[in-house]
Amino acid sequence: xxxxxxxxxxxxxxxxxxxxxxxxxxxxxxxxxxxxxxxxxxxxxxxxxxxxxxxxxxxxxxxxxxxxxxxxxxxxxxxxxxxxxxxxxxxxxxxxxxxxxxxxxxxxxxxxxxxxxxxxxxxxxxxxxxxxxxxxxxxxxxxxxxxxxxxxxxxxxxxxxxxxxxxxxxxxxxxxxxxxxxxxxxxxxxxxxxxxxxxxxxxxxx
Amino acid sequence: xxxxxxxxxxxxxxxxxxxxxxxxxxxxxxxxxxxxxxxxxxxxxxxxxxxxxxxxxxxxxxxxxxxxxxxxxxxxxxxxxxxxxxxxxxxxxxxxxxxxxxxxxxxxxxxxxxxxxxxxxxxxxxxxxxxxxxxxxxxxxxxxxxxxxxxxxxxxxxxxxxxxxxxxxxxxxxxxxxxxxxxxxxxxxxxxxxxxxxxxxxxxxx
Numbered sequence: 001x002x003x004x005x006x007x008x009x010x011x012x013x014x015x016x017x018x019x020x021x022x023x024x025x026x027x028x029x030x031x032x033x034x035x036x037x038x039x040x041x042x043x044x045x046x047x048x049x050x051x052x053x054x055x056x057x058x059x060x061x062x063x064x065x066x067x068x069x070x071x072x073x074x075x076x077x078x079x080x081x082x083x084x085x086x087x088x089x090x091x092x093x094x095x096x097x098x099x100x101x102x103x104x105x106x107x108x109x110x111x112x113x114x115x116x117x118x119x120x121x122x123x124x125x126x127x128x129x130x131x132x133x134x135x136x137x138x139x140x141x142x143x144x145x146x147x148x149x150x151x152x153x154x155x156x157x158x159x160x161x162x163x164x165x166x167x168x169x170x171x172x173x174x175x176x177x178x179x180x181x182x183x184x185x186x187x188x189x190x191x192x193x194x195x196x197x198x199x200x201x202x203x204x205x206x
Numbered sequence: 207x208x209x210x211x212x213x214x215x216x217x218x219x220x221x222x223x224x225x226x227x228x229x230x231x232x233x234x235x236x237x238x239x240x241x242x243x244x245x246x247x248x249x250x251x252x253x254x255x256x257x258x259x260x261x262x263x264x265x266x267x268x269x270x271x272x273x274x275x276x277x278x279x280x281x282x283x284x285x286x287x288x289x290x291x292x293x294x295x296x297x298x299x300x301x302x303x304x305x306x307x308x309x310x311x312x313x314x315x316x317x318x319x320x321x322x323x324x325x326x327x328x329x330x331x332x333x334x335x336x337x338x339x340x341x342x343x344x345x346x347x348x349x350x351x352x353x354x355x356x357x358x359x360x361x362x363x364x365x366x367x368x369x370x371x372x373x374x375x376x377x378x379x380x381x382x383x384x385x386x387x388x389x390x391x392x393x394x395x396x397x398x399x400x401x402x403x404x405x406x407x408x409x410x411x412x
Binding site: 167168170174175 | 312
């Protein structure tokens with residue numbers, strides 16, 4: 001059991017926070033709007049707390065569960081308060097009509113967001129290939145991760161396993177580009193060939 | 207049963223040709239090197255033929271199964287002979303050490319290759335998310351496709367189903383970018399989290 005801090009109080013933050021609390025972790029919810037973080041903390045099992053936006057989070061793992069458009073400013077608002085933390089970036093940097101990515105060529109949302117972090121923070125891309133409502137269902141879903149720091153990746157893998165997910169390492173942080181493309185592909189699949197948003201990507205390993 | 211033309215005689219061409227022939231289609235193998243196309247045709251069941259490199263293929267569906275580095279020149283060599291055809295592009299445009307994509311920013315291998323096709327040819331991205339040796343095993347694997355032309359996409363879907371695959375439409379041809387990123391991600395997964403090249407991506411639709 002660990003303390004896991006979550007920045008954000010929207011639908012994805014709620015899905016992750018709920019699953020994390022149900023797994024027995026202490027969840028700290030941090031939002032720019034304290035009424036939203038309190039409302040989310042109140043609905044979680046296991047004695048969730050709220051943190052102060054911009055101050056050092058309690059958890060060693062901090063889940064940045066805000067839209068990509070707000071990620072850079074959130075990271076700036078915390079500044080050195082995120083020093084030494086493992087930051088999980090969950091965003092899918094998609095455009096307004098969900099038809100493409102808004103990231104610069106040759107980069108990813110995770111790599112862009114990482115530019116604003118303290119040098120001793122480690123970013124791990126995770127959760128962006130799992131739709132929030134699928135996460136909320138509670139099944140054993142494949143959770144793809146990408147990061148440069150092996151220790152951070154190992155800690156996030158352990159955390160994901162504690163949630164009943166199967167962590168699958170796709171490589172270094174530059175591979176966040178492929179994970180974000182996969183997030184967009186899943187949206188395309190939901191709209192087209194699957195005809196449903198109730199989808200999850202699974203790897204058959206034979 | 208249809209005639210399916212395959213340009214290429216390497217490992218991916220062999221895997222697709224074999225599965226296609228086993229499904230009861232007539233396969234026409236076309237290679238720049240006639241001894242290679244003849245050798246592949248000779249090992250296929252069902253009366254496979256060879257075609258003349260650069261001349262009009264017999265099949266209405268033409269599978270361009272050459273590496274991305276050779277795709278533009280192959281398309282140029284055929285020129286108007288590909289008019290009216292449905293072209294399946296299977297390439298993963300990865301760099302030499304399989305760590306990234308070589309395509310221009312905001313484009314895909316399929317979109318680049320399409321630039322050299324006659325205006326009345328239709329390109330469909332398919333097969334690039336299935337490793338050749340997995341295709342050769344014969345199981346029911348998910349086959350993601352992207353294309354702009356609905357009729358061409360429908361015909362390729364029917365063809366994929368005839369091979370015992372499950373076609374899954376992810377959207378227009380620009381989504382070939384996400385499929386090629388997924389191809390790269392699978393390579394990263396094979397090297398890292400899966401620790402095996404015996405992997406296939408599956409969509410759980412629930």
